[in-house]
Amino acid sequence: MLVKVNSAANYGIKTVRVDVEVNVASKGFPTFDIVGLPDKAVAESKERVKTAIQNSGLDFPDKKITVNLAPADLPKEGSFYDLPIAVGIISALTGFEVPKKFIFYGELSLDGGLRHTKGSLLISMFAKENGFDGVYMPFDCANEAGIVSEVILYPTRNIESLYRHLMGELGVIEVFSRKEIDFSFEPTVNGFDMSEILGQEQAKRALEIAAAGGHNTLLLGPPGGGKTMLAKALPTILPPLSDEEALEVTKIHSAAGVIPPGGSLIRERQCKSPHHTISYAGLIGGGTYPKPGEISLAHRGVLFLDEFAEFPRYVLETLRQPMEDGIISISRSSGSVTFPSRFILIAASNPCPCGYFGHPKKSCSCSEYQIERYRKKISGPILDRIDLHVDVRPVEIADLNINSQFSNRKVQTSKEIREKVIRARKIQEERFKVENILAQKEKYSKIFTNTEMKNKHLSKYCTLSPEVDNLLKRAVVKFNLSARAYFKIIKVARTIADLSGGEQIGVEDMGEALQYRVR
């Protein structure tokens, strides 16, 4: 007897339909075969399905069972075909009707229970877009998949309850109610508050600008200056993700399988700080079945690369395309996958191998050549994509003590800065509204922040008054700035003007922007 069960497979953040065909033949030796290019995890589902059915109080038939995963030429991976295979076999045995307009999705445990399975959000989105009524999925996935409205979700705990439900028994599995999802956003205090960081007035201001305009930042300074602390505090001043952004981010996390059981929509900006031993596949994504890397998990958030110069050069060079385009395309023999990757890069590095070059007290023990070689580890094209260059100087203990004496002095908290950042982002959103409508028509990527402006936008939104232009031109000569640096400084000045609410870029804005030039 042949049974067809609907299922789906995720490739990157795209989903394709997979039909699971189960045939239980009345003749032939008892065997259990899966065809349709299964990988190891799919092939092993035989054992899980068999044991799970037996442990659910049902008889596993001693017959020739053939499972086909169609389309047959598409390689299948993962454990999420367990449920559709099991449902197909039970249906062939007991004769209940498998719901035609429903997708079955989930991994089985040996005791017959359903385990949390990655990518459930993508499946429920696929179901909605392709005219399915709903999805049967593991109970733990429902919060995640339930973000999508207008899809009926049956959060299933085990095979036995699903069997009774499909046999027509009422009240065994309740339809998932979206009211159970908590969509509210409360910024968690897992980072440092900006007010906790002593000194570093300029670096803090630079991060404020970075957060407002999405600018990539390089923090350069000796050890113990507080570079790491600053970077960890950055997410606390970033605005919460908008609905559209939150969905983008949650999709990537769902595909990577990093949403915990019971987890739901991600409202918080992500901060990823991979260690410098990371492989390029770990950073940008990869694998036989490409998975999103750290840069995609940091989408719309912060990618913090500490000890920037210690990263292997070929790993850093892979950042070029994603930093420019906001997407990363990974091509493998099994196919090509595109992940979004629009992040703020915060790179921190020591100025030399020993770390103390330019330190006011400690002397540097590196030779000129060593320092130069260390600096050259970060290539020009990467440095070109960094808008803000900030020196983080060590804070003297004596200064800290003095500071505490002036404790009544106003130090901005993360909350205060965040409000300023949100205001500046609102201004940018208004500015690029028209631009984004055009972009949708012409299939360009949308602009959210000043750093994404192309040169044509600069002439449109960043007109310089003669006074400002003069200041910038003088600086170009004095500081020997390149053409690329010139445009970068205009973008940074635009963000500074947005922070102060200025319509035009003022002399003050340009003067400050020049502080963050390449040195």
Add this chain to the structure above:
Amino acid sequence: MVLCAIQAILSYFRGSGPSSTHTRQDPIDYLGLFVILRFMAKFVDINDSKYPTLLKNIPNPPKILYYKGEWGSEIFENCLAVVGSRKMTSYGTQIVQRLVMEIASRGVTIVSGFMSGVDAQAHKIALDAGGKTIAVMPCGIDLIHPGNQKELYNRILGSGGLILSEYEGRELPQLWTYPKRNRIVAGLSKSALVIEAALGSGSLITADYACKFNRSVFAVPGSILSSVSAGTLNLIKTGKAKMVTEVEDVLSVFSDMLFKHPSDTPFCAHSHPKRSEGREHTEGVSRAVLDLLESEPLNIDELSRETQITPDILGFTITTMLLDGTLSEEKGRYYVS
């Protein structure tokens, strides 16, 4: 010259050929080789009348001095060795700027070792002042070391300066060639000025040589907290060097100078013309910044803390002051220029 060289090469090879009637001792061959050598790198023999007298008087003068540039005897008349740490601080930059600028503009040749840091800065400032400068290399005459200072190298040659070395060809610098080079730096000069030096640094070796050769040694005092001032302070403490607080201290050695500046401005922070001029034009924030920077160089965070002005406003002020030339920046610290 070229023709002569080609002729010499031809005659040399003809001379060594089997069918030749000449022998290798033929005087024409020696002449030919001589021409070839001269064509490649210029040199002065110790017996040459052009050889600098001061250098000849030291215990172990180099037998041959290779050089690049135009040799003129007047360049060696009033030489001052300016040496110091490769890891120059902003204080060092300021000192070189003020002392060497003045000294070089009065016609004193600045001799140094072409290393990064104080050496390179001294060469640069001497050239900026329109003065002459001599760089003594620790390596073969045809090698530029350190290689990243090619621009400075060409500037020295382009403005009538000299590059000297006692080594030929492209010989690499060795650990022991640096102190040997220092002996030439000290030997060429009437006096040595140490800007900044850490304890045990090569600049102190130059100072030691200068002492041995009976040349006067000057050292610039610095903060007792700074590691690169420890060496100079020690020179002053032990009496090896005289303390420098103004340009005249050094210039007194060159009393037979060709010309004197009409205004004998003593070297002192408070009398710097540019700064006081700048003060009249600037207001509020910049005045507060200048007041603070007068006593010591500070970075923007320290300025922000002291003045209670936020870094955004301070950033703008500092940028404009940098562009005006009122301030200079060195490794993140600002000082009044």
